[in-house]
Amino acid sequence: EVQLVESGGGLVQPGGSLRLSCAASGFTFSSYSMNWVRQAPGKGLEWVSYISSSSSTIYYADSVKGRFTISRDNAKNSLYLQMNSLRDEDTAVYYCARSRWFGELDPWGQGTLVTVSS
Amino acid sequence: EIVLTQSPGTLSLSPGERATLSCRASQSVSSSYLAWYQQKPGQAPRLLIYGASSRATGIPDRFSGSGSGTDFTLTISRLEPEDFAVYYCQQYGSSSWTFGQGTKVEIK
Numbered sequence: 001e002v003q004l005v006e007s008g009g010g011l012v013q014p015g016g017s018l019r020l021s022c023a024a025s026g027f028t029f030s031s032y033s034m035n036w037v038r039q040a041p042g043k044g045l046e047w048v049s050y051i052s053s054s055s056s057t058i059y060y061a062d063s064v065k066g067r068f069t070i071s072r073d074n075a076k077n078s079l080y081l082q083m084n085s086l087r088d089e090d091t092a093v094y095y096c097a098r099s100r101w102f103g104e105l106d107p108w109g110q111g112t113l114v115t116v117s118s
Numbered sequence: 119e120i121v122l123t124q125s126p127g128t129l130s131l132s133p134g135e136r137a138t139l140s141c142r143a144s145q146s147v148s149s150s151y152l153a154w155y156q157q158k159p160g161q162a163p164r165l166l167i168y169g170a171s172s173r174a175t176g177i178p179d180r181f182s183g184s185g186s187g188t189d190f191t192l193t194i195s196r197l198e199p200e201d202f203a204v205y206y207c208q209q210y211g212s213s214s215w216t217f218g219q220g221t222k223v224e225i226k
Contacts, residue, residue, distance in 0.1 A: 047215035103210020106165035
């Protein structure tokens with residue numbers, strides 16, 4: 001079964017840092033591009049970042065550029081999101097999701113909640 | 119950046135009725151890069167439709183997608199109780215992904 005499991009969320013003060021992880025199983029992780037998508041409480045979905053299978057191509061949403069860093073370790077079947085200089089508006093559930101052929105995202109993990117508050 | 123606008127914001131229907139959800143793009147989107155997702159409370163989104171009209175694995179045939187250019191539609195032919203949820207359209211292009219704001223399908 002294809003599965004993605006996020007971890008690392010929690011409460012952090014504004015200006016702080018947090019590192020999210022996403023553990024993949026049930027598929028050849030090294031063959032797929034991956035994404036992070038977030039959802040603020042009661043709001044819609046917002047794409048955050050993309051990384052290609054070999055890490056050669058990386059994209060960020062303007063809202064996180066310069067503050068967040070996406071990375072992956074294909075040997076560990078893991079995806080990461082390093083989040084620095086966190087702001088109140090970064091409070092959200094963060095999902096990792098696998099990219100398919102034309103940018104559709106499937107499957108998604110269950111999400112991990114990041115709360116930025118003093 | 120392409121903006122996706124979904125309408126209506128909320129759709130109040132009864133089980134067995136037909137639901138028609140709209141997704142309009144601010145500029146033309148390749149049909150290959152248009153997808154629809156379903157999200158239930160407390161759950162992650164689930165891929166329903168990709169390539170504007172292809173059903174993902176395991177998705178019932180009461181779900182169908184259509185459209186091209188700037189106008190896309192998700193149709194649920196006969197609503198089942200488990201279909202009441204929020205639906206999002208999404209496009210990929212120019213090194214970014216964007217989502218519509220969502221349409222909530224609620225029980226009337």
